[in-house]
Amino acid sequence: xxxxxxxxxxxxxxxxxxxxxxxxxxxxxxxxxxxxxxxxxxxxxxxxxxxxxxxxxxxxxxxxxxxxxxxxxxxxxxxxxxxxxxxxxxxxxxxxxxxxxxxxxxxxxxxxxxxxxxxxxxxxxxxxxxxxxxxxxxxxxxxxxxxxxxxxxxxxxxxxxxxxxxxxxxxxxxxxxxxxxxxxxxxxxxxxxxxxxxxxxxxxxxxxxxxxxxxxxxxxxxxxxxxxxxxxxxxxxxxxxxxxxxxxxxxxxxxxxxxxxxxxxxxxxxxxxxxxxxxxxxxxxxxxxxxxxxxxxxxxxxxxxxxxxxxxxxxxxxxxxxxxxxxxxxxxxxxxxxxxxxxxxxxxxxxxxxxxxx
Numbered sequence: 001x002x003x004x005x006x007x008x009x010x011x012x013x014x015x016x017x018x019x020x021x022x023x024x025x026x027x028x029x030x031x032x033x034x035x036x037x038x039x040x041x042x043x044x045x046x047x048x049x050x051x052x053x054x055x056x057x058x059x060x061x062x063x064x065x066x067x068x069x070x071x072x073x074x075x076x077x078x079x080x081x082x083x084x085x086x087x088x089x090x091x092x093x094x095x096x097x098x099x100x101x102x103x104x105x106x107x108x109x110x111x112x113x114x115x116x117x118x119x120x121x122x123x124x125x126x127x128x129x130x131x132x133x134x135x136x137x138x139x140x141x142x143x144x145x146x147x148x149x150x151x152x153x154x155x156x157x158x159x160x161x162x163x164x165x166x167x168x169x170x171x172x173x174x175x176x177x178x179x180x181x182x183x184x185x186x187x188x189x190x191x192x193x194x195x196x197x198x199x200x201x202x203x204x205x206x207x208x209x210x211x212x213x214x215x216x217x218x219x220x221x222x223x224x225x226x227x228x229x230x231x232x233x234x235x236x237x238x239x240x241x242x243x244x245x246x247x248x249x250x251x252x253x254x255x256x257x258x259x260x261x262x263x264x265x266x267x268x269x270x271x272x273x274x275x276x277x278x279x280x281x282x283x284x285x286x287x288x289x290x291x292x293x294x295x296x297x298x299x300x301x302x303x304x305x306x307x308x309x310x311x312x313x314x315x316x317x318x319x320x321x322x323x324x325x326x327x328x329x330x331x332x333x334x335x336x337x338x339x340x341x342x343x344x345x346x347x348x349x350x351x352x353x354x355x356x357x358x
Contacts, residue, residue: 023135025174032143032176034306039145041132043125043170045117049155049162053117056125058132061171071153071163076208078152079108082305083268084144084175085130085357087137088345093130093357095147096343098123100268105151108204113162116151123355125149129170130357136174140344146175146306178306182313182326183226185300187291188216189236189318193243196234198262205265213243229315231291232263238288245304246270247312249289249297250331256293259286269303269339272353276338282331291317299325301332309336 023039038061045056071077081101086094102122109116117125126147130137137145149170153163193213194202201209216228229247232238239247240258246267248257255277260266274284294300300312311332314323327333341347342354 021135022139023174027139027142032138032174034146034175034178035173037136037173037175039133039136039172039174041129042172043129043132043168045121045125045168046154047115047166047168049115049164049166052115053121053166053168056121056128056168058128064167064169066154067156069156069158071155071157072207074157075153075160076206077112077114077163078150078207079105079112079114079205080151080207081105081149081205083126083147083149084305084343085137085147085172086144086344087140089140090345092345093134093137094343094345095123095126095130095355095357097268097272097353098126098355100271101126101149104205104266104268105149108206109151111201111204112206114151114153114166117168122149125168125170127355127357129172133172134357136172138174143174143176146173148172175306178304178308179226179310182311183302184224184313185227185229185242185315186220186223186225187239187315187317188220188228188230191216191230192233193230193241194233194263196232196263200262202240202263203260203265209265210244217243225316232288238290239294240264242302245302245307245310247300247302248273249294250299250301251293251297253281254283254285255331256285256287256289256297258289267303267305269305269308272339273303273309273335275351276335277331280334280338295320295322297324299330299332301330301335309339 041058042061043056044059045053047053083101099119102119106116152167154167155163155165157163194200220228227242229242230240232240248255258264277284303309309332311326311330313326342349
């Protein structure tokens with residue numbers, strides 16, 4: 001099914017339980033996927049090199065004008081983040097750990113020699129754009145509003161070096177599931193997503209990290225796989241990440257996930273799931289996980305803002321395919337239910353992870 005139409009297609013007569021108008025989508029019958037559904041507004045804030053970000057504004061969603069010699073276009077000087085806003089059963093709107101996104105953007109900005117919004121500026125900007133687009137936040141249980149902050153070198157510069165001007169921009173889209181059903185991974189043993197060690201950019205959300213995975217991902221999907229699982233570039237013996245998510249393997253009462261060493265993105269969902277699993281009594285170890293150890297696991301799952309927690313049904317490494325436990329009895333299902341319950345206000349948030357948008 002194609003996405004709903006763009007701006008201007010609204011029906012003011014439909015009201016939520018909280019008395020707010022929804023966008024003109026039949027939320028009961030329309031199944032959201034993970035693709036762009038343009039909303040009403042975006043947030044824009046600019047900053048010159050050497051200055052600090054100060055005041056941003058809400059503007060209508062639309063194309064932006066940018067110099068052909070902008071740093072983002074010529075040299076990839078840019079970062080992005082991703083987080084979600086959820087509508088609770090009683091009509092409130094919650095964000096999940098936006099301060100963590102702000103901190104991760106700051107780390108990435110430092111690495112790419114860019115100024116970045118402060119934590120408060122970031123979180124307040126996210127709140128503003130969600131409120132401006134609140135009628136696009138799906139009803140409870142129907143999806144979420146995906147929020148995409150961008151930090152880009154937009155000033156014109158021909159030579160290699162930091163841009164003279166920067167833009168912080170946020171846009172939104174209502175989304176559903178990133179993947180439907182359990183995943184089938186293919187291990188990629190010829191192409192790599194990041195260099196091993198702490199010297200590269202695998203540990204930040206640089207825009208340059210993602211296009212290099214397209215070749216492997218496209219080939220894997222053409223052969224019936226859901227996604228690609230990458231190995232470390234130094235030895236090719238240890239698993240790292242899929243194209244856009246962290247991975248976990250389960251053996252008995254223990255959970256293993258590759259450690260954050262500069263190559264692995266420090267996922268916020270990853271971090272949250274580790275805490276939830278420990279609270280549930282599981283032993284969680286962050287360390288190198290070999291291909292052989294993964295192939296001998298009982299269960300495997302992946303985490304990310306877009307997919308939340310998703311079980312892995314199988315992994316194929318060269319000529320070997322291994323199937324894993326999935327379904328409602330799998331640990332991944334239990335972890336997902338707890339996390340989503342917190343995010344949507346159905347489970348008590350004892351860790352102060354959620355932020356009310358009001």
